[in-house]
Amino acid sequence: MKILILGGDGYLGWPTAMHLSENGHEVACADNYLRRTVCLNEDVSPLFPTPSLPERAARWKSVSGNDVKVFIGDLTQWDFVSEVFGGFKPDAIVHYAEQPSAPYSMLSRRAASQTLNNNLNTTANCVFAVREFCPKAHIVKLGTMGEYGTPDIDIEEGWLNVEHKGRTQRFLYPRQAGSLYHTTKVMDTDMLWFYVRTWGLAVTDLMQGPVYGATTPESGDDERLMPFFNYDELFGTVLNRFVVQAVADIPLTVYGSGGQIRGYLNIIDTLKCVRLALENPASPGELRIFNQLTETFSVKQLARMVQEAGAGMGLNVRIENIVNPRKEAEEHYYNPTYTGLKDLGLEPTLLTGEILQSMMALALRHKGNIRRETIFRGVKWA
Numbered sequence: 001m002k003i004l005i006l007g008g009d010g011y012l013g014w015p016t017a018m019h020l021s022e023n024g025h026e027v028a029c030a031d032n033y034l035r036r037t038v039c040l041n042e043d044v045s046p047l048f049p050t051p052s053l054p055e056r057a058a059r060w061k062s063v064s065g066n067d068v069k070v071f072i073g074d075l076t077q078w079d080f081v082s083e084v085f086g087g088f089k090p091d092a093i094v095h096y097a098e099q100p101s102a103p104y105s106m107l108s109r110r111a112a113s114q115t116l117n118n119n120l121n122t123t124a125n126c127v128f129a130v131r132e133f134c135p136k137a138h139i140v141k142l143g144t145m146g147e148y149g150t151p152d153i154d155i156e157e158g159w160l161n162v163e164h165k166g167r168t169q170r171f172l173y174p175r176q177a178g179s180l181y182h183t184t185k186v187m188d189t190d191m192l193w194f195y196v197r198t199w200g201l202a203v204t205d206l207m208q209g210p211v212y213g214a215t216t217p218e219s220g221d222d223e224r225l226m227p228f229f230n231y232d233e234l235f236g237t238v239l240n241r242f243v244v245q246a247v248a249d250i251p252l253t254v255y256g257s258g259g260q261i262r263g264y265l266n267i268i269d270t271l272k273c274v275r276l277a278l279e280n281p282a283s284p285g286e287l288r289i290f291n292q293l294t295e296t297f298s299v300k301q302l303a304r305m306v307q308e309a310g311a312g313m314g315l316n317v318r319i320e321n322i323v324n325p326r327k328e329a330e331e332h333y334y335n336p337t338y339t340g341l342k343d344l345g346l347e348p349t350l351l352t353g354e355i356l357q358s359m360m361a362l363a364l365r366h367k368g369n370i371r372r373e374t375i376f377r378g379v380k381w382a
């Protein structure tokens with residue numbers, strides 16, 4: 001297939017580009033370096049440098065022989081969008097191109113507005129471009145498990161049958177996002193569902209949990225092919241952050257009681273899930289939703305696992321419960337369904353002490369780069 005990755009420079013975008021091209025697909029990436037720009041503006045940096053997208057594409061070509069085409073530009077701008085879609089004419093699109101940080105979206109009015117404008121407009125432009133240039137193309141969109149929040153009932157895979165006064169109807173599962181960023185993902189889902197109903201688009205919306213890791217089969221140990229590894233409060237997902245705190249001898253910052261349960265997955269499994277969704281597409285007029293996680297942990301469980309793995313490497317990892325800057329339930333029921341991707345063939349890469357230790361070994365190699373002051377700044381929700 002010809003697959004266009006929107007947000008192809010990102011944490012998930014670049015590893016996806018390598019993975020899909022290694023599996024025989026023709027791949028193009030589009031990105032405007034928003035993630036890099038925001039990191040620069042907020043004075044946070046990844047653990048080790050990440051070459052530009054054309055540099056990574058050239059390196060990947062030299063080690064694998066696979067081509068990845070690169071388009072640099074802003075997907076909220078129609079001229080660029082039409083150049084990319086009209087030029088590449090994809091059979092499928094992976095849409096990652098959003099501002100993905102919950103704390104960043106809560107930082108200021110400006111950051112909130114940027115998140116809203118960027119995320120809704122990249123999604124709308126993706127829909128308009130499919131309609132205009134490739135109406136049969138399948139859109140695989142990254143949503144988040146955070147769209148559902150933490151309801152006191154089981155979380156279904158995207159949909160809920162509601163019985164009301166003797167009649168039944170299938171609705172999108174109720175959503176209660178926990179940040180402005182997550183709210184934009186809820187709005188994306190609603191927008192996609194509208195255009196699926198109205199224009200008969202084929203869409204898969206993947207409700208993904210926080211991702212961890214940096215190494216994939218395609219990157220191997222070559223750090224120039226690895227994605228950004230952020231460990232700061234704004235862009236570092238929790239486990240990546242804990243691993244860096246562990247090696248830097250900074251207590252792991254558990255928010256409140258640490259009873260917040262979420263669904264997690266290894267970056268290797270993100271790639272597998274996205275490929276499975278692409279190779280088994282949704283039908284025209286279908287909004288297919290999968291919950292993309294492989295296991296659930298509370299934050300305190302994760303912290304203890306990191307502590308134990310660290311002890312195995314001779315590190316004395318401390319855990320500190322700090323006042324929760326977010327507004328969220330710290331003890332709650334959490335029981336999501338996640339069978340759809342397994343039914344398509346996903347074999348999960350579960351979290352082990354060995355995986356944690358390999359992440360710590362990577363962080364130890366770059367211990368000198370760790371900027372302690374960026375790890376916790378306490379962006380407040382209220």
Ligand SMILES: NC(=O)c1ccc[n+]([C@@H]2O[C@H](COP(=O)([O-])OP(=O)(O)OC[C@H]3O[C@@H](n4cnc5c(N)ncnc54)[C@H](O)[C@@H]3O)[C@@H](O)[C@H]2O)c1
Pocket residue numbers: 006007008009010011012013030031032033034035036073074075076095096097098099100118122142143144145208209210211212237
């Ligand atoms: N990483 C996770 O743990 C996680 C979890 C759940 C959902 N997601 C979702 O997956 C997607 C990818 O996440 P990520 O962690 O790779 O984030 P990322 O910020 O590393 O990747 C997004 C990429 O999109 C690009 N982008 C954003 N707006 C753009 C625009 N207007 N024009 C062109 N490019 C643009 C950014 O520069 C960046 O490279 C996001 O939609 C995110 O919400 C991520």
